[in-house]
Amino acid sequence: MSDRQPRSAGEVQAHRGASAVAPENTIAAFRAARDQGARWVELDVALLADGTPVVIHDVTLDRTTNGKGPLGDLVAADLAGIDAGAWFSPQFAGEKLSTLPQVLEALGALGLNVNVEIKQHAHHRSLAQLTETVHECLRNRPSGVEVMISSFDAECLKAMHRLDPSYELAMLWSELPADWLDQVAAIPASAIHLHYRALSFNVLDRAREHGIVVRCWTCNDPAQMAPFWEAGLGGVITDDPKLFL
Secondary structure, eight states, X not given: OOTTSOSXXXXXXXXXXXXXXSOTTSHHXXXXXXXXXXSEEEEEEEEOTTOOEEEOSSSBSTTTSSOOSBGGGOOGGXXXXXXXXXXXXXXXXTOBOOBHHHHHHHHHHHTOEEEEEEOOOTTSXXXXXXXXXXXXXXXXXXXXXXXXXXXXXXXXXXXXXXXXXXXXXXXXXXXXXXTHHHHHHHTTOSEEEEEGGGOOHHHHHHHHHTTOEEEEESOOOHHHHHHHHTTTOOEEEESOGGGTO
């Protein structure tokens, strides 16, 4: 294997699915990731007004569906009229905005594992509502689907740890704060997911000293990551997993 590649498919996560070739956060994108050889997908989850957990990145429908307006104005019954695929390409017209249980069921059938990024939005009733809803979905996921949890919100990760200390937790950052090691220990998290432009050999060295896994997002150029694999990079989260596989 080339030194420009990760050491295994388990070190490559498809960012919102194979979102370079299919509409992000849809079952079509997760299927495309599987077809490219990925074993892990990353997705985003948030709640509707009635507490329904849906797989979508933004707090509004506008960018990635045919709908308009905030998630906080929607309930489960509204999902039937939402197309989450046509914006990307006519071939994906009719792709659903899916709930987290629907996606987990699909991932089980596809043989995929999942990194669930929990999005905290102002319309959520409480952090407890958000984390307990996600936890309940994960408890009832198909057998064989491995899970990790990531978030930009340390309090969210702490809440998930209280619900189930066995969760693998990853703190997300665009740039590392000076006290990142203290924050990771306080969660406690076993990994950090860092924007690839913030990655450095010093970060990898310090993380290795403390037993912390480092994955980077959202790199779509294997050559940029080539120097970091032997230094201990634990994985990439990419829009186009086939480039790394």
